[in-house]
Amino acid sequence: MSLPFSRWFGPLTRAVTYTRWLHLVVSGVVGLTFASILGITDAGVADWFLMFFVHPVPLVAAAALVPAMRRAEGLQARVMLFPGAHARVDDDESEDAAGSGVSVSPSASWDDRVRTALWLVLRLEVGGATAFATVNLIGQALALTGAAAGAPDEDSPLFAVAGPRWLAALLLPLPLLALYVVVVLAGLLVAAAARRFLGPSPAQRLAALEERTEQLIERNRIARELHDSIGHALTVAVVQAGAARATADPAFTERALEAIEDTGRHALEDLERVLRVLREDGRPARERPTLADADRLLVSARTAGAKLYVDLSGPVDRVPGPVSREGYRMLQEALTNVLRHAGPVPVRVQVAADEALLTLDVRNALPAPAATTGRGGSGLRGIRERATLLGGRADTGPHEGDWRVRVELPLT
Known part of the structure; x- marks a missing residue:
């Protein structure tokens, strides 16, 4: 019994799960910035789509043209997606890249810039989706907690619970479990993408x-x-x-x-x-x-x-x-x-x-x-x-x- 539990719930005890979650949620700062610019105060689904999937994309794609942006993203990815000894920035770039699969060299070619742009867009979108899920699932869990305690359910982000208090208590673990699944899967996705888009180029590997x-x-x-x-x-x-x-x-x-x-x-x-x-x-x-x-x-x-x-x-x-x-x-x-x-x-x-x-x-x-x-x-x-x-x-x-x-x- 201990092996399946460790396999499915082991990420709860690993620091990398939470550093990856933070790395993704930080992308919400970009969306919040555009929400402020657009004057959005009470964001709905359509507003979230505008905040993360429409307006910021040209900006982050243009930012990838700056060579130092690739180095900055590589440093963040090493520290937060792959914490460990290889997260340090040493003179031996080849050994560091071998440990995390992520390079910290500035963009040296258009191939590097294109891959950096794809990474920034992917990080923005996955981070926006993770931030959306975090806000709404935690809000739903708080609403279910209030309903289980007898408080009226007036502002549930996802669904309202009309029924006895025991039903709200029974449903309370569901949004937390869903958030856990989203965080783990999004972390795995962004880690794999970092190796693909921020990894050394063929010339650097050679x-x-x-x-x-x-x-x-x-x-x-x-x-x-x-x-x-x-x-x-x-x-x-x-x-x-x-x-x-x-x-x-x-x-x-x-x-x-x-x-x-x-x-x-x-x-x-x-x-x-x-x-x-x-x-x-x-x-x-x-x-x-x-x-x-x-x-x-x-x-x-x-x-x-x-x-x-x-x-x-x-x-x-x-x-x-x-x-x-x-x-x-x-x-x-x-x-x-x-x-x-x-x-x-x-x-x-x-x-x-x-x-x-x-x-x-x-x-x-x-x-x-x-x-x-x-x-x-x-x-x-x-x-x-x-x-x-x-x-x-x-x-x-x-x-x-x-x-x-x-x-x-x-x-x-």
């Missing part, structure tokens, strides 16, 4: 989707940045510490500690830059490293014991910024992959650039056939993802007895 996509891409890029930078620093530290302990040479140990310190300092700089971007504290973030800073990667790998043979050709320093930054991270991950899985082995690094293509080729000897096992982790997958996002390609795997990471990135 812009919000693009912004959300950019945010996801940025988060993915930051995750890769942290993986590459911190992973490289930890790999170098582990390799250097292991080599220093194995050699027990004070001079080598000192160089290893210097390499660990230098690599750790750069990793902390990268971490600070990423965290500053995430915090958005307004302070300028350090520039991301590019291929022009590749020397520090090569020095770090050499210090870790790798025997590097480097071949740089072409105007590498003039590679476009986005490609150069991603190329740096790809080279960093490729060298980290060598140190992590193959140790201090000979590594051949080729970086070539021309007017149309940047090529990275990193090859290292495999200490044993089993060394290829498990070398398809997130680092190499990140290299392939970076290359794909830039319109290029990356191949990783065994090649002529070596392990090769080859990346080709278009520059045009």
